[in-house]
Amino acid sequence: MSELISHSQEELAALFRAELLTGVGRSVRHESAAKHASGAALYIDDRLEFPNQLHVYARLSERAHARIVRIDSTPCYAVPGVAIVITSADVPGKLDIGPVFPGDPLLADGSVQYLGQPVLAVAADSLENARRAALAALIEYEDLEPVLTVDEALRRRQFVLDSHSHRRGDAAAALAEAPHRLAGSLRIGGQEHFYLETQIASVLPTEDGGMLVHSSTQHPSEVQKLVAEVLGVPLNKVEVDMRRMGGGFGGKETQAAAPACLCAVIARLTGRPTKMRLPRNEDMRITGKRHPFQVEYEVGFDDDGRLHGVHIQLAANCGYSPDLSGAIVDRAMFHADNAYYLGDALVEGHRCKTNLASNTAFRGFGGPQGMLAIEEIMDAIARHLGKDPLAVRKLNYYGKTERNLTHYHQTVEHNLLEEMTAELEASCDYAARREEIRAFNARSPVLKKGLALTPVKFGISFTSSFLNQAGALVHVYTDGSIHLNHGGTEMGQGLNTKVAQVVAEVFQVDVSRIQISPANTGKVPNTSPTAASSGADLNGKAAKEAAQTIRQRLVDFAARHWQVGAEDVQFKNGQVRIRDRYLSFEELVQAAYLGQVSLSSTGFYRTPKIYYDRTQARGRPFYYYAFGMACAEVLVDTLTGEYRLLRADILHDVGASLNPAIDIGQVEGGFVQGMGWLTCEELVWDDKGRLLTAGPASYKIPTVADVPADLRVKLLENRRNPEDTVFHSKAVGEPPFMLGISVWCAIKDAVASLADYHLQPAIDAPATPERVLWGVEQMKKLQQPQGAVHEHAGEST
């Protein structure tokens, strides 16, 4: 950089005329890419340990529901290296670490609520010793009756939070008067996050009773708050630092807090640095997952397949505590329309309490489950009327000027459904392939092909409106290098890269000049979780504001110093033009420093326009919608239920992309993760509430071979977000997840071919080979005319 100072005015002018190559809209590489590849990227478990480091292992409940009669931890101390054993009684401050509502004791308090709940924690000089000691503790239980299924919880009306409804019009009347009516049900499985880095925290006691916490968390401010609460100290004693996560996907939004809090309590009681890393099996047993849902629906429609009315009941298996289930079921309800005008609608959401781990945030946050229900309904209508499912979908799309009010009374604006469907339908050659597939199926008795094109309309904003705020902190140093900090956390999604590009764009400097720093509660306070796809929208805006503040000071200084108008000061590609004089960025910075100008600023952003009135169940919970489309073609083996995705075409809307390479990475990764949720990923519990699929040997996420060789992913071009988002981009974290629904619908399409597309196979999610084979058997047995109302019972595991 200092070299540039000696450049001639001509050289600087030439640089000024050139484009900045690392600003917004450029496919800048992930800021850590080289470190990921070389092994130099540090995760918490890679940090140097202290000589007196403690390692924590929690002893988990062996019962789904029981009273704890006695805990004897004396045998633990016989194991060498044990420093301390703690139970709920040893927590100095508040025991409950529930994120929004209470209900999550850090350690079981008197009773256990699920099999896998931490009952006590042992800290020792090694994880191995801590584990041996924890397993040596004697715990006596008195069994209580567990509730493990949504059915049973509904029967008992056992909920973690109150039910909620969205209404528009008179659904009952519309159903009664509709020419056709269908009723059905659908079971939707949960999903393990399977972040590659398991939950981990490492805590160092500092002076004044404080703690420095390294936590792999999407929500440093919440970890800070909960650590302070369990210790009984003010928040300002606790500093949380978060450089990167090895994946989050929602699983580290609330549930990263427990390891951090356990470490903090132990660090307080022992005065020693303390680390807790969950082995994979323990992680899968302790932590909650995507909510399994049970859906009951009734739908009325006309001869064309147009919806007149719906009644959809969404019942989530929340596990034992509220966690984020309130907002998750809300979002499922907000997405029970997906892309469709429902007619007169009643959408109800229930939050069932069961004796399982507390289910939590996971990419899409209930949205996918709500969407799957309405996509199932679209297919059921198409089968009933003998129409192509895509025709029924298009018929029911929200209109642009009418039929554009959602069941929660938000108007759908800037609707891209029709044009995107038209574009993808043409580019993927839907109609011709539909015909080819019919022909293939006619001549292939064993293997059947299926095709489905499904849309995504996903609402962007936290539905808890107050969370839609963010802060950032930018320093410019005297050599022109820039320190950037913001309230968001990097879990692989490229947030740091995008926010750095935003700052690079504002200052018109190369992104290499910007040092990204770990999220840190001491730098940007009171942050919201990096969740709801909001990371770049919120933190990008906050960082932009911070950078603009500093840039404005530089402009004002330059105008004063060189006695020109503010409009004469322009930044471009690392250079500054001051009327007809060219300076390098760092020359201006140096001059401004000598001119006593502050080169540090915070930035703050809050999302405008949004509100939701829960009592009325009306409002505008979403600032805008992100759209996407996917068309999947699958091949199904009707003898075994095995299948394979042959081709997928995706068109996705990210507004004006901040970074197309990163956005495509989110689209592809989300699609495959969504496909996994609906195909090979199956959670199975036994009748005692024990998770049988608690490791990757039994729980199968997609591998490389599940991705089709023919994968055509495109970002929608030339569609800036009409709302004033950061450089008119759109959020991209969650929406593509639901593109995976196309694969599930395509599998069912292939099975439906066995009954000439006149019956909707009852294949619940995930569509494992077994469920697909039962769907095949159902088609073979049921090839007879159906009544106007049919009920299909899903089988369950």
Place this chain on the structure above:
Amino acid sequence: MIQFFLNRELRSERALDPNLTVLRYLREHLRRTGTKEGCGSGDCGACTVVVGELVEEDGRERLRYRSLNACLTFVAALHGKQLLVVEDLEQRGRLHAVQQAVVDRHASQCGFCTPGVVMSLFALQKNADGPDRERACEALAGNLCRCTGYRPILAAAEQACGAPEPDQFDAAEAETVAALKAIARGGTELAGNDRRCLLPASVDELAALYAAHPEARLFAGGTDLALEVTQQHRALPLTIHLGGIEELKRLTPGSEAIEIGAATPLADCQAALAAEYPDFGALLKRFASLQIRNQGTLGGNIGNASPIGDTPPLLIALGARLLLRKGGTSRTLALEDFFLDYKVTALEPGEFIEKILVPRARPGQAFRAYKLSKRLDDDISAVCAAFNLLIEDGRVREARIAFGGMAAIPRRATACERALLGQPFEAAVIERACTALAGDFDPLGDFRASREYRLLAAQNLLRKAFLELHAPALPTRVTDHV
């Protein structure tokens, strides 16, 4: 004492706990933290490292690089080898070509799986002759990535295998070969933390050691045994490592049978078995992951007597025999007589599998094998089926049919076989055989599949085998479509 090279540094370990895995050795003993633990059970590949070993090719000794899971590899298995980990690839501040490909193709997001992906790509690049999607998928099926959806990782594989320039490892190959040769062959042992691992160098030595210590646990790849340590947290006080016994790793195509040394890695069995029985080769491609096949052996897959091992049903259907050895005496045993009950075999104390004898294919013989699982790659069978039929003049002359996942042991479907024998090979007979098959097994339901699915799928696999033999032009396998 064991000796191995960590990249170019000779390490002589005299006192290590032989229950220590390479992953813990790297992360905790050496504080080389580039290699990650994602699961500790060999299912995710985040801990993938590469091992270079001496192989003879056209009379010349060279290095062969293979990927394996550090979390399932006991340190003793490194003896006489070169271990390469992700930190070893960068040279003088420059990323290796496979690392650069990962960066260029945006193939990392959270980055936690990336070191393992990089090492799998490195091994792929060293063994591939140019880019090949299918081969890349095989190399990467054991590397789970939760972020990217894999497409950019495949793009990185394509770039890395495109036109690889010689790297520092190629430049040092002769030197590394010489250094590895200098490590004493012969038997040795590793002891530490009151545990011992014996490393015999010959079958005779092994026979003597095992006869003297019948309580010892044998391992070659150790991909199953290591789970007892990493997942069940058991101590293995005495183990015997078979990986150093060259005789046990030989594969000899005889005129009657292919003789396969029990410690031959599955990856080395693949080509010979695929040539003889294409379905055997196809199944081995879906057997766990490449990392596991590089380590896990055919003898191990039999010896651990799992009811859901993938090769035993195929080998039983083929009429494979085992050469067993105990002390100075040997005997042969039909594989179908080897499995007695759940995890119980006919092996006597101190007796071990020396060779597997797989009969050569005969004219007219039809062999079909199928594996059903929730995920196509790197999954455990819900049902594994193998049909070995000899059909002459439209009649079934011989039938050997075996299943895995249907009972406590892999075994033949004898009633089903009887229903076929001597009968015309036609649909009605197949249906009768399907009915008979339902009497052969009383399978369990578990999280992989229900009892009902197992039974129906097993019958349908017989129907499928019939269709494939009867109407070979019909598409019947989703795996045939790309």
